[in-house]
Amino acid sequence: MNKKNKRNKSTSSSSLLSSSPSSSSSSSPSSSSSSESSSSSSSRSSSHSSSSSDENKSIKCLDKKSYNRIKKEVFIITNSDLYSIYQIRKELTWEVQKNDILTKLLPPLRKKINKKYKVAFADIVQMLQRRHRSQHYEYNIKIKGEDFVKKNSRRLTKNTAMSNKKKRRRRAVDSMRESGDKYIKRYPKKDLEKILDDTGVDL
Structure with a gap:
């Protein structure tokens, strides 16, 4: 009887040993799947946070500092990348070339700017129109003669001094x-x- 009991105990222990690897192997896929799901969720959350940070970089309401920064980039793009597509001519009025500006220059310009900022169409048009108005005015002064150029130079110097005075004040x-x-x-x-x-x- 003692021999039989010993044999039974040995067989039961061997069966337990044989079953334990299978249970551990069955539990490992579940743990790996849970780790994969957690990693995927973390990657999703990180991607979501990065996208939200990108959205925060977009400028919805332009203040003076943002306006000047974007205006500088607009002028750089129009003078380099889009120079061969269309050039705003300072000797012509804005109304004469307005249709060409809106149809030829504005679509690719807005596409490039909106990759980095979210700027309204009207803001970009305003930037270009103000620069053209200044250039068109200076062009008309030059063709009038040297006396008008000197007078305009004195006017600009006076305006700059007044502007600096207001800033200091x-x-x-x-x-x-x-x-x-x-x-x-x-x-x-x-x-x-x-x-x-x-x-x-x-x-």
Whole structure:
């Protein structure tokens, strides 16, 4: 009887040993599948976060700084990549070449700009139109003669000096506000803005 019991115990232990690898092998695919699913979910979340960050880079409402940065890129593209497609001629008025600008130049220009920024069609047109207006004005001054060129140069110098003066004045007022100057506190913010813009009574 003792021999039979020993044999039974040995067979049962061997069966347990033989069954344990199968159970471990059966559990390994499930763990691998769970790890794969977690990795895929993490990759999806990372891709989603990257796409959301790309969307954050797009400029929906243009402030002055963003407008100037995009305007610079617009002019670079029109003067290099799209120079062979269409050139805005400064000797012609905007209305004369408006149709060609909108049909030939604007579609490829907008496509290139929108790869990096989301800019409205009207904003791009405004950038091009303002630059053309300035170039067209200077062209008309040059063809009038040297006296008109000198007069325009003096006008530009005066305007630049006034613009720099306003910037210095605004910086000074901002620093006085931050330091809590007692004289600046006498004036409401609206009145200060009018003074800085030369539309109100001076200090």
